[in-house]
Amino acid sequence: MVEEVKSRIVVQKYGGTSVGSAERIKEVAKRVIRHRDRGESIVVVVSAMSGETNKLVALINELNPTGSSREKDMILSTGEQVTIGLLSLALEAKGCPVISYTGPQAGVKTDNSFSKARISQIDGTKIKQDLSKGKVVVVAGFQGVDAEGNITTLGRGGSDTTAVALAVALDAAECQIYTDVDGVYTTDPRMVPEASHIPKLALEEMLEMASQGSKVLQIRAVEFAYKYDMPIRVLSSFDEGDNGKSTLVTREEDIMEEVLVRGVAFNRDETLLTITGVPDQPGVAFKILGPISDANIEIDMIVQNIGEDGSTDFTFTVHRDDHDQAKEILSSVGDKFNAEKVGGVTNIAKVSIVGGGMRSHAGVATRMFEALANENINIRMISTSEIKVAVLIDEKYLELAVRCLHEAFGLDKP
Ligand code: ASP
Ligand code: MG
Numbered sequence: 001m002v003e004e005v006k007s008r009i010v011v012q013k014y015g016g017t018s019v020g021s022a023e024r025i026k027e028v029a030k031r032v033i034r035h036r037d038r039g040e041s042i043v044v045v046v047s048a049m050s051g052e053t054n055k056l057v058a059l060i061n062e063l064n065p066t067g068s069s070r071e072k073d074m075i076l077s078t079g080e081q082v083t084i085g086l087l088s089l090a091l092e093a094k095g096c097p098v099i100s101y102t103g104p105q106a107g108v109k110t111d112n113s114f115s116k117a118r119i120s121q122i123d124g125t126k127i128k129q130d131l132s133k134g135k136v137v138v139v140a141g142f143q144g145v146d147a148e149g150n151i152t153t154l155g156r157g158g159s160d161t162t163a164v165a166l167a168v169a170l171d172a173a174e175c176q177i178y179t180d181v182d183g184v185y186t187t188d189p190r191m192v193p194e195a196s197h198i199p200k201l202a203l204e205e206m207l208e209m210a211s212q213g214s215k216v217l218q219i220r221a222v223e224f225a226y227k228y229d230m231p232i233r234v235l236s237s238f239d240e241g242d243n244g245k246s247t248l249v250t251r252e253e254d255i256m257e258e259v260l261v262r263g264v265a266f267n268r269d270e271t272l273l274t275i276t277g278v279p280d281q282p283g284v285a286f287k288i289l290g291p292i293s294d295a296n297i298e299i300d301m302i303v304q305n306i307g308e309d310g311s312t313d314f315t316f317t318v319h320r321d322d323h324d325q326a327k328e329i330l331s332s333v334g335d336k337f338n339a340e341k342v343g344g345v346t347n348i349a350k351v352s353i354v355g356g357g358m359r360s361h362a363g364v365a366t367r368m369f370e371a372l373a374n375e376n377i378n379i380r381m382i383s384t385s386e387i388k389v390a391v392l393i394d395e396k397y398l399e400l401a402v403r404c405l406h407e408a409f410g411l412d413k414p
Pocket of ligand 1: 015048
């Protein structure tokens with residue numbers, strides 16, 4: 001029988017910069033103890049110290065970049081193991097009862113897609129036992145174990161996902177993500193200094209923002225939170241005390257004010273592929289795009305032109321990392337179909353506006369197109385959802401596009 005944990009369970013995740021040095025780790029320990037003293041049961045998820053995972057990636061690339069992904073995960077997962085030990089020692093030094101676990105030890109089960117594994121199950125029994133004994137539990141983010149006992153990693157930035165998944169498994173009150181910024185902004189303040197802080201937004205809006213390129217939270221973490229209604233709070237670990245700003249990402253019902261456009265997201269991660277002059281027949285889309293998904297390559301935007309003279313064109317986008325492989329696949333598909341041409345463009349960027357208020361207001365897309373037209377920015381592709389409009393443009397206009405949209409929707413005025 002597992003004893004019930006009576007106090008409020010909070011999962012706190014600290015990213016690389018928050019645990020980047022011994023000094024920083026001491027600060028984290030202080031904060032954890034402050035929360036524990038308030039009567040909360042704390043589970044801490046940590047990333048590798050900043051720069052460490054990149055160093056491991058560089059070593060891998062030096063030795064054998066095309067080597068087996070199982071061995072790469074064996075290496076990549078080590079950064080986090082260092083941090084859990086260090087933070088636990090720091091907590092111990094301050095008299096705080098603590099135990100550290102690697103992902104596998106914490107019961108984080110995943111599938112076997114090395115380097116982008118998905119969490120399939122978390123058994124929180126052991127952690128709950130520790131919490132009921134008053135311990136702080138420190139868990140390595142970004143890693144898990146597959147059915148065969150192999151160590152897996154969850155994809156870059158994956159510690160966020162560990163934190164949210166643990167929060168769900170432990171039925172925590174909220175999942176706090178401590179990072180080097182004090183929350184989510186209307187756009188990236190490094191690009192637009194007028195960007196304003198967003199105190200509260202809906203999980204669904206955050207999901208769109210993350211999938212459109214906002215880097216504050218890993219997208220899978222937001223997907224998890226959205227699916228299981230787990231509130232996420234983004235805070236800065238650099239704020240002294242606990243009264244700084246934060247962003248609460250929560251259920252739509254808990255958000256009072258619905259806004260037309262919550263933010264402008266962007267990314268340079270996508271590239272474009274085209275195949276022209278393929279037969280306009282049932283099943284072509286499947287035959288052309290099927291092999292791409294079979295190779296585990298995600299396709300984002302897709303456009304098929306109106307067929308002419310029995311033939312048609314497809315244009316779609318994939319992640320920059322997948323561009324070459326996707327193009328190769330597309331070329332061999334193209335040969336089969338006697339396609340006219342297979343081409344690719346890499347210097348493009350995607351800009352999106354996101355907001356729950358779009359559901360009930362028409363004309364948002366038009367306003368976006370007008371703002372871009374006024375700056376003479378050409379739109380290559382458009383895709384929309386209930387709460388998002390995204391356009392693909394030439395990369396060189398990205399900054400201009402983000403600025404003009406931010407202004408057109410009044411996001412610089414808090
Ligand atoms: N250390 C891993 C990375 O750098 C995971 C994380 O930080 O969330 O991607
Ligand atoms: Mg991170």
